[in-house]
Amino acid sequence: MSAPSARLPLIALGALLAGAPGLAAQESVTVTPRVFRRYGERVVRIQVVESGSAAKVAVGSGFFIDDRGRLVTNYHVVADLVHHPERHRAELGDGSTPGDTVAILAIDVVHDLAILQAAARPRAHFTLGPAPVNQGDRLYALGHPKDLGLSIVEGTYNGLLRHTLYPKLHFTGSLNPGMSGGPAITSDGRVVGVNVSTAGNQVSFLVPVDRVIALAARLETPGYARAENLLDEVARQITAYQDVYLDSLLTASSKTVDLGPYRVVTEPAAFFRCWGDVPRETDLPYERAEHSCSTDDEVYIAEDQQSGVVELTHELITTSALNPLRFFALYTSLYQRDNTPSGSEEHVTSWRCGTRNVRTETTPLRATLCLRAYRKLAGLYDGVVKVAVLGHRNSGLVSTLTLSGVTFQNIQRLTARYLGQIAWR
């Protein structure tokens, strides 16, 4: 769990940006040690310990943001404490000094942030504020990679990612597990973002500092009180967040693509990525084509539970060699295949499914909806809608919409929209 989870699929970027040679290299020789000496003490190691066994279950990093002992880290560093506060505690350093225990003040599960309160006043802290940077600027990420002691990683700022559900900065530099929650700063000590995840090969991601400022500001609102049970707050935030992106999904203006004789929806929103695949297997008496779209982002809830994933897959099969009965045996097996996201008993109930033959405006469909509830996050569900277009002797389309961590109303709303958007041309 100490790892900032690799949340993006590895995408080949071609030649990786390396540190510029010459002048820049010379400069870094003098600047990097200075940044480390000057700002290192503002960064701390955070560990979450299982009280019973006194064994650490997570190690990450954090940094002080004021002189009252408030510090910032990632939500996923302290997720165990959120889920089982009775069994865990969070400590600064190696926990050897009494009074190092820290408490959670506020969380932002969607942007993967948490603000903690330390008992003692820090010797130094960062001051949050706007940090104007341009693509290509040097950034220095601080943290405890693989729990090997405070380290500094030099890298390049590459701007805000496009096509993401929530804002993320692209940092070209090697972030490693354990650096989660540490700051990425400019050479003059301004925080640009919070280390959060990596896709390997120097492709790393930061939470923009304005999200941290927003969360810190929430703490200052008069009458702010932390939810007694932080899981209620997790559920509330995820529920509020999904309305933002689900509203624009699968509306009448959604793009469509022709797949064989069918018209299906594609790229339901800008933050989706779509792929197509037509496997050429000449020894089969049928042809299969696949088109799928998925959100790249997901919201980390716990080690084995993610939310916010929306996935759309269309599988077309056609045949000229199989008779209708044999073709429909194939169609049946394709439909029956379980392609639902996995889940653990701690977090979700078992699936419950209901099936009907449904007639939309253009075509009859076989439709199944499977639903499972989140055990700890009231009002949130995973939903999978699968449909098969009926009525054709030698072609079929199996289409699946997967929604995770959404409200029941949203599942109903999107199911209805989704069924209406599959058409026979």
Place this chain on the structure above:
Amino acid sequence: MALIVEVLDPRTGEVRLRRRLDEGPVTLGRGYDNDIVLDDAYADARHARIVSDETGALVIEDLGSVNALVGPGPGGARQTRVAVSPGVEVRVGRTRLRFRDPDAPLPAALPDVPASAPPTPLPRWVGTWWGQLGVTALATAALAWVTWLGSYTASPGSEVAGTTLGILLIAATWAGIWAVASRIVVQRFRFFGHLAVVSTITLAGFALVAVDEWATFLFPDGAWKNFLAGVAGLLLIAALVAGHLALSSTMSRRRRWTAGLATCAVVLAIGAVFTLVEDRSFSDVAAFSANLKPFPARWLPTATVEEFGQVEGDLKTQGGCPADDD
């Protein structure tokens, strides 16, 4: 006058030895030098002898034994000399001797017929070779056809042949076990009869599966359908057991069906145990009910999108609520 002496077993009373007596003398006793050797601890080594008296009639005389002779008549008095004639019984030690007339009339011999088999209360054709062969061939063909329909590879030949032969082998083994049971109980193998029973039930099973698949396709929401299919499946199991018992036992029809239904009860009980265990276990695999069939779209019974929304509501109330689980 000639007589037949029968030596009866002291314990069972069955005849151990028959011997024709003409004039005598014939000696009896435990000793091996006697004409009739008695395996009887209560008999002397030389216990008695049978001789003709002066009139030519046969008598049995004690030879001074410990237990003497016990003659016919009330009280079973000990005697030293008994005149024997057909119908007389004399005890020597504890062995009974019975005397018979060699010319006594006998009932006519019984005609030697093959051990009569219990009548087969199955349909007549099950007992005929053409019926057995026919139904087995039909079931094999159905098996091959169903396997072929369910396969969607380019050349399903080997798959079809392999599956068909494999299942045929299992059916033959099953029939063989019942045939051995029949051989033990009713002295008849009836292997092909048992194979015909399995084949018939298999054919009925295919029909049931086909009906169930089409019903699942046309009416995916019918809970009654699962119930009916379950009952029909159990009845097939009962029929299978009853059919085999008809060929391999002398049970009445009622008892055969009782046995068949008892088997169903066992199957149900095992199923119930599994369901109980399953219910508690968690699964993250979703069951997409399918059985899609080629069927004209315009005849297909369908719900509207709004009615499908009702399904969603049912799923939620069925126990999606997390509070139920904590």
